[in-house]
Amino acid sequence: MSQAKLAANPAAIATWQAFRDQFAKANLQERAAMLKNRADLSRRGIITTIESAGQGHIGGDLSVIDVMTTLFYGVLNINPANPTDNNRDRFILSKGHCSAALYVTLASAGFFSESELPTFMQPYSALNGHPNRNKVPGVETNTGPLGHGLPVAVGTAIAARLQGRADRTFVIMGDGEMQEGSNWEALMSASHFGLSNLTAIVDRNRLQQGARTEDTNGLDPLDEKLESFGLEVRMIDGHDFEALLKALEPSTTGKPVAIIANTLKGKGISFIEDRVEWHHKVPSTDQVRLALEELS
Amino acid sequence: MSAPTPNSYNIAGEDLPVFDNRVAFAEKLIELARKDSRIVAVVNDSVGSSNLGAFREEFPDRLINVGIAEQNMVGVGAGLANAGMIPFVCAAGPFLSGRATEQVKADVAYSQLPVILCAMSPGMAYGELGPTHHSVEDLSWMRALPGLDIIVPADEQQIRDAVEAAVANPRPMYIRVGRHKVPNTTPAGAKFERGKFVTVREGSDVSIIATGSMVSRALSAAATLAEQGVSARVLNATFIAPLDQQAIIDASTGTRAIVTVEEANVSGGLGAAVASLVATSPEAGRVPMAIIGTNDWSPTLSTDGLYEHFGLTAANIVAKAKEVLSRA
Numbered sequence: 001m002s003q004a005k006l007a008a009n010p011a012a013i014a015t016w017q018a019f020r021d022q023f024a025k026a027n028l029q030e031r032a033a034m035l036k037n038r039a040d041l042s043r044r045g046i047i048t049t050i051e052s053a054g055q056g057h058i059g060g061d062l063s064v065i066d067v068m069t070t071l072f073y074g075v076l077n078i079n080p081a082n083p084t085d086n087n088r089d090r091f092i093l094s095k096g097h098c099s100a101a102l103y104v105t106l107a108s109a110g111f112f113s114e115s116e117l118p119t120f121m122q123p124y125s126a127l128n129g130h131p132n133r134n135k136v137p138g139v140e141t142n143t144g145p146l147g148h149g150l151p152v153a154v155g156t157a158i159a160a161r162l163q164g165r166a167d168r169t170f171v172i173m174g175d176g177e178m179q180e181g182s183n184w185e186a187l188m189s190a191s192h193f194g195l196s197n198l199t200a201i202v203d204r205n206r207l208q209q210g211a212r213t214e215d216t217n218g219l220d221p222l223d224e225k226l227e228s229f230g231l232e233v234r235m236i237d238g239h240d241f242e243a244l245l246k247a248l249e250p251s252t253t254g255k256p257v258a259i260i261a262n263t264l265k266g267k268g269i270s271f272i273e274d275r276v277e278w279h280h281k282v283p284s285t286d287q288v289r290l291a292l293e294e295l296s
Numbered sequence: 297m298s299a300p301t302p303n304s305y306n307i308a309g310e311d312l313p314v315f316d317n318r319v320a321f322a323e324k325l326i327e328l329a330r331k332d333s334r335i336v337a338v339v340n341d342s343v344g345s346s347n348l349g350a351f352r353e354e355f356p357d358r359l360i361n362v363g364i365a366e367q368n369m370v371g372v373g374a375g376l377a378n379a380g381m382i383p384f385v386c387a388a389g390p391f392l393s394g395r396a397t398e399q400v401k402a403d404v405a406y407s408q409l410p411v412i413l414c415a416m417s418p419g420m421a422y423g424e425l426g427p428t429h430h431s432v433e434d435l436s437w438m439r440a441l442p443g444l445d446i447i448v449p450a451d452e453q454q455i456r457d458a459v460e461a462a463v464a465n466p467r468p469m470y471i472r473v474g475r476h477k478v479p480n481t482t483p484a485g486a487k488f489e490r491g492k493f494v495t496v497r498e499g500s501d502v503s504i505i506a507t508g509s510m511v512s513r514a515l516s517a518a519a520t521l522a523e524q525g526v527s528a529r530v531l532n533a534t535f536i537a538p539l540d541q542q543a544i545i546d547a548s549t550g551t552r553a554i555v556t557v558e559e560a561n562v563s564g565g566l567g568a569a570v571a572s573l574v575a576t577s578p579e580a581g582r583v584p585m586a587i588i589g590t591n592d593w594s595p596t597l598s599t600d601g602l603y604e605h606f607g608l609t610a611a612n613i614v615a616k617a618k619e620v621l622s623r624a
């Protein structure tokens with residue numbers, strides 16, 4: 001390996017922990033407001049990180065950041081100071097092209113220092129265009145080729161059960177990514193093995209790289225498909241934090257849970273929202289200014 | 297901001313313009329598709345990255361986008377070929393060769409169906425997107441499949457020739473279609489023949505056998521070596537399979553050493569093929585060799601940065617040529 005794994009950032013961990021403590025005492029409405037605030041901070045981080053790299057997948061980063069923020073700030077049982085403690089919940093970002101969203105989130109929670117973010121995709125950076133578990137703490141598996149995260153998640157969920165551990169596995173796929181056959185093989189396994197400790201989340205922004213999903217290789221009715229594969233399906237607005245918190249609760253049926261998070265690609269920035277060309281377009285200096293204004 | 301890609305490449309003091317071979321690829325494909333209705337394109341949500349927007353405009357029914365599903369994509373290509381179509385299956389190299397390896401093996405190579413597998417943006421064209429998006433294993437993987445031609449065009453002329461050859465005589469083929477820009481190096485009138493290298497420079501001391509994006513670098517190295525009194529032959533290994541055994545044997549008997557260069561992992565690509573022949577052919581000279589390519593997961597770097605990192609540079613070819621000659 002070219003460089004050592006990044007080190008944890010105790011100050012950021014303390015801030016993250018304080019958030020989690022306050023969150024634990026808050027009611028559902030207050031929790032949603034806290035998460036919204038935190039997610040918009042991450043949106044700013046995503047935009048400036050992509051601006052400085054001159055590369056990135058901004059549309060999918062902005063559609064998934066509300067789900068990811070809810071997980072890291074409201075749900076996951078994790079310890080950024082000890083990210084490989086076996087008693088942790090697993091989080092896998094299967095749509096690895098949205099690495100900027102993951103890096104910004106991990107850095108905010110102190111898995112490594114936020115001062116690393118400007119190195120995104122710079123020479124010899126640990127923050128590669130796609131996440132690498134050997135360089136970045138908090139990354140469970142190396143993703144980038146679509147259709148890999150869910151099978152790995154099935155494995156971590158089976159391991160938890162074999163080892164008698166109560167922790168859960170969460171995995172996020174893109175909706176275009178659901179066209180990969182490997183996902184459907186994994187869904188069959190998840191259901192066959194009764195992995196009630198697994199939650200598979202589809203970032204249903206209805207866009208893929210070149211066009212809308214339904215104009216490429218249609219997924220609808222996705223809920224019925226997932227149900228018929230034996231999952232407990234929860235269809236929600238993926239930008240509604242109260243709905244997210246409820247949907248991320250454990251299975252009630254003994255089946256694995258599938259969340260269809262209906263989202264907007266580019267959510268939060270008017271001129272990026274729901275436009276296919278923003279899959280990996282990079283904002284100009286002016287557009288960055290406008291975007292940050294929209295978030296303030 | 298990552299360093300911009302240079303818009304020229306210097307060979308022997310001359311700055312040559314460089315080209316993205318996907319452009320010539322798509323132009324030629326469209327030209328032939330107008331005359332031959334058997335030609336179809338099969339893609340994996342990769343219309344843009346395969347530069348097939350214009351093809352889709354003109355032949356909307358003949359552009360089959362299966363979505364992000366590469367195994368299905370190659371199987372669909374085999375079915376189309378079975379029914380007499382000429383499918384150009386176009387996807388980013390790593391996902392075509394890696395994700396669908398078994399489809400390439402069983403449905404295309406073993407079944408001997410004339411599917412034209414087009415590995416777009418191969419090698420390390422995706423720079424900072426990292427190893428998952430690089431296709432440096434493909435030459436090793438594909439070379440293990442009998443009956444699959446492996447073509448690595450070095451420039452615009454060769455990509456046009458490869459597309460024409462695929463339509464004129466369809467057979468299982470794997471063609472790398474480069475995105476990282478390279479200059480034109482194929483001599484005017486050079487023939488494009490199945491299983492043949494192209495001699496792009498004559499020489500008598502050392503042979504440099506290069507493929508694809510590395511041919512221009514080999515020529516640049518040969519020019520530098522000439523200034524230092526070393527005569528280097530440069531062979532463009534256009535076909536990795538079938539291999540031009542005679543050209544390799546001639547290099548091993550007509551020059552005193554061989555250096556191979558490829559934008560691929562050294563475990564089983566061009567260099568391994570050449571070394572195997574040099575070591576085992578009764579007709580070959582047992583000359584010293586150096587194999588230049590990649591040998592580890594790439595760190596975060598641009599394509600040009602990765603060329604430097606792995607020694608895929610004219611300067612390193614010069615150094616390796618001198619080193620092998622010192623052992624001759």
Ligand SMILES: Cc1ncc(C[n+]2csc(CCOP(=O)(O)OP(=O)(O)O)c2C)c(N)n1
Binds near residue numbers: 063146147173174366
């Ligand atoms: C196996 C594989 N094929 C193709 C690609 C290229 N690719 C990267 S992102 C993308 C589109 C993904 O769309 P979606 O899953 O909907 O993600 P999102 O909309 O959230 O960005 C494609 C085709 C890839 N990374 N992996």
Ligand SMILES: [Mg+2]
Binds near residue numbers: 174175176204206208
């Ligand atoms: Mg999508």
